[in-house]
Amino acid sequence: MSAHQAQANPASAASPARLLECRGLSVRFGGLMALNELDIDVGRGEVLGLIGPNGSGKTTFFNVVSGVYAASAGSIRLDGVDITRAQAQNLSAHGLARTFQRSRLCLPLSVFDNIALGAQGRLDSGLWHNLFRRKAFATEARTMAAEARELLHVFSPTLADKLFEPAISLGMIDRRRVEICRALVGRPKLVLLDEPSAGMTHDETDQLMDEILGVRRSLGDLTIIIVEHEMGLIERVTDRCVVLNYGKKICEGRFRDVAADPVVREAYLGQS
Numbered sequence: 001m002s003a004h005q006a007q008a009n010p011a012s013a014a015s016p017a018r019l020l021e022c023r024g025l026s027v028r029f030g031g032l033m034a035l036n037e038l039d040i041d042v043g044r045g046e047v048l049g050l051i052g053p054n055g056s057g058k059t060t061f062f063n064v065v066s067g068v069y070a071a072s073a074g075s076i077r078l079d080g081v082d083i084t085r086a087q088a089q090n091l092s093a094h095g096l097a098r099t100f101q102r103s104r105l106c107l108p109l110s111v112f113d114n115i116a117l118g119a120q121g122r123l124d125s126g127l128w129h130n131l132f133r134r135k136a137f138a139t140e141a142r143t144m145a146a147e148a149r150e151l152l153h154v155f156s157p158t159l160a161d162k163l164f165e166p167a168i169s170l171g172m173i174d175r176r177r178v179e180i181c182r183a184l185v186g187r188p189k190l191v192l193l194d195e196p197s198a199g200m201t202h203d204e205t206d207q208l209m210d211e212i213l214g215v216r217r218s219l220g221d222l223t224i225i226i227v228e229h230e231m232g233l234i235e236r237v238t239d240r241c242v243v244l245n246y247g248k249k250i251c252e253g254r255f256r257d258v259a260a261d262p263v264v265r266e267a268y269l270g271q272s
């Protein structure tokens with residue numbers, strides 16, 4: 001493996017503890033090893049770029065970390081807790097949130113309702129609350145509405161005014177903002193962004209990433225793993241990159257080093 005020394009950002013240098021530790025992580029689909037004995041660490045407060053050619057295992061990595069797929073082998077620890085066998089619906093309670101490569105907004109629902117779906121780990125809307133603690137539940141829901149409005153305001157003040165409008169009435173960049181707010185409103189420690197630029201123009205992508213970094217600053221030490229094919233964006237926003245090919249890590253380090261690595265260039269040969 002051709003690997004470079006990772007360049008830590010100031011946040012991770014100040015807080016060297018690893019937030020995510022994956023060891024020997026494998027996912028097998030029949031005869032295909034979509035992930036093959038992957039070791040990946042992410043420092044607290046780090047922005048890690050996960051890149052690689054189509055089909056190299058990037059989304060599979062997100063799916064196994066977020067409990068959508070079961071690991072065939074290996075382990076995943078988030079903030080010291082073993083989440084290897086955790087179910088997707090319980091991961092927000094561990095501090096994990098994600099967006100999806102294809103939009104998962106429920107278009108007839110309002111912006112607020114879509115965002116509320118992301119706060120399930122915090123809002124205890126079980127039977128107990130519904131029967132006996134309706135007042136407490138209403139208070140939590142109001143707090144969350146205020147938080148959602150505040151987050152949307154950081155993204156885009158005009159979007160915050162559309163909190164109760166149906167998502168279907170929004171343009172592409174606003175829909176993407178809502179998806180990211182939905183991931184962030186549960187106050188995750190780690191957020192996984194799968195191709196946030198998909199379907200957007202170059203200018204919209206630039207604008208959205210500025211907004212994500214602005215929100216990240218306002219949320220303290222939020223850690224991000226971003227999967228992207230738009231290399232300009234990866235270069236601009238990441239502290240470090242991991243490159244996958246055929247489910248294996250082939251390189252890691254600063255973007256400019258991995259981009260110059262012959263093994264990475266070979267993997268991307270034939271791709272733009």
Ligand SMILES: Nc1ncnc2c1ncn2[C@@H]1O[C@H](COP(=O)(O)OP(=O)(O)OP(=O)(O)O)[C@@H](O)[C@H]1O
Pocket residue numbers: 029032034052053054055056057058059060061101
């Ligand atoms: N549910 C599944 N069943 C069978 N094979 C799958 C499944 N999910 C992914 N794969 C296969 O695993 C490999 C990795 O796919 P994955 O979606 O993780 O790639 P990717 O790096 O995200 O690609 P892209 O850049 O095109 O989004 C591919 O060969 C894909 O066909």
Ligand SMILES: [Mg+2]
Pocket residue numbers: 058059060101
């Ligand atoms: Mg993918």
